[in-house]
Amino acid sequence: MPSFDIFFLSLRDPSKAGRARFTQTLAHISDMPNTKIEEILRASRTLLFERLSRERANDIVTALTQAGARLEIRPNQAPPDTEQEVATRKCPRCGFIERADALECSQCGLVFAKWEREQVRAMQREQRLEEAMAKAVQVRQKWTERATEYVSNHPLRGEIPAALASKISPQETVFMFVDAEEGLLVLTSRRCLCQRNNVTLSLPWELMSGIDFGGGLLKKRGDVSRMQMTLFGPVPVGGGESSQKLVWQVNDLDAVERDTIMSWAYARKFPCGACGKTDLQFRLDGSKVHARCMHCATDHEIDLEEALAIPILAN
Ligand SMILES: [Zn+2]
Ligand SMILES: [Zn+2]
Structure with missing residues (x-):
């Protein structure tokens, strides 16, 4: 499996705003200091990343192209270097590429930890x-x-x-x-x-x-x-x-x-989802109907559309 090298050629928009946009993006997806990025911008053709996997190269090319960079992508006969590879993550909402340790998306503001918690909750509920x-x-x-x-x-x-x-x-x-x-x-x-x-x-x-x-x-x-x-x-x-x-x-x-x-x-x-007895006590929790079993105290969320009592398990 070959890997890919990415070279920086130039900026489509070399104005101050264009440089700032590229600098911000590259700093986000790599750990390059701003001084190094300024050097890259002054040079004519610079190797930015080498021996990237196809997937990683794709993500990075997308992010940097969106940030206004002209790039050259060359295949490398050596296998991908996972050690040296920059850890990045893709924003699940807008697709922006961030460093793996970013807490939120700098493009759309999505807070990753919160989003992940919501995903887990949605999956558990499902x-x-x-x-x-x-x-x-x-x-x-x-x-x-x-x-x-x-x-x-x-x-x-x-x-x-x-x-x-x-x-x-x-x-x-x-x-x-x-x-x-x-x-x-x-x-x-x-x-x-x-x-x-x-x-x-x-x-x-x-x-x-x-x-x-x-x-x-x-x-x-x-x-x-x-x-x-x-x-x-x-x-x-x-x-x-x-x-x-x-x-x-x-x-x-x-x-x-x-x-x-x-x-x-x-x-x-409705039967209790845990013990099967039909002795639920209903209440409104915000805009959701909840019901607690009077025998085993299991709480339920009532899905009014599905007409189901869904037990809520303590995490
Ligand atoms: Zn985003
Ligand atoms: Zn019960």
Whole structure:
């Protein structure tokens, strides 16, 4: 495997600003002192790096070319010299090449340690989400079958509003629409989807502690009646507000539809991801719904879109 030498030829922009840009970049990716870089700029053709691996040479050429340098790249028959190779890192956001020990990107300001922590957290969450999904698979299958059966006996009337259609996953089955004065509710095998005050709410069946029809203070007129959904814990409802009780004025629901909605809401609960008991206590943590198991104290993040309780493991 050959290696590569990089020679500096000249600057496209030899002004003071152009020199400063090149000096800053070269100082970032090497440990050359500024005096050495000034020498390089005065000379006509200088060897900057030798015996670089193909990948490293690529990164460095990209960085220096962006910084306005004209370069010459020559293959070297000797293998890459990993000892002498400059340790660099590429900014994961903007691609800028930095020295390996840089704390932040000097081009876009990304703080590397923070970014790495976030990556690790996102990966951990992704993994826990997959585990929770694997556990929930059988239950989900059962409810998908139930939704499919319902819709085969009670065909859907109408269409899913465009604003909600894109939110529905291919793995969930829509089985009923509820026409409400506040906007259409789309009931799926996984959750109740709706838009209120321009915010899309995703309400997993497991989060519902009850549904009531009728009663209350709303005056009935014609076929409009009141549907009240009570949740085990508060959910964000937009505008910085949260609520544990949602009320709709619904049109034309028959007895079968009402019974179906109530049976779905009462039948399902999130199991604890650690001990499997269904005794979670819900709360709002910032804008996220969390739930703690009353038996084993495991905390969970509730993914409202996926309708899953994801255990949060102490790090
Ligand atoms: Zn950057
Ligand atoms: Zn538990």
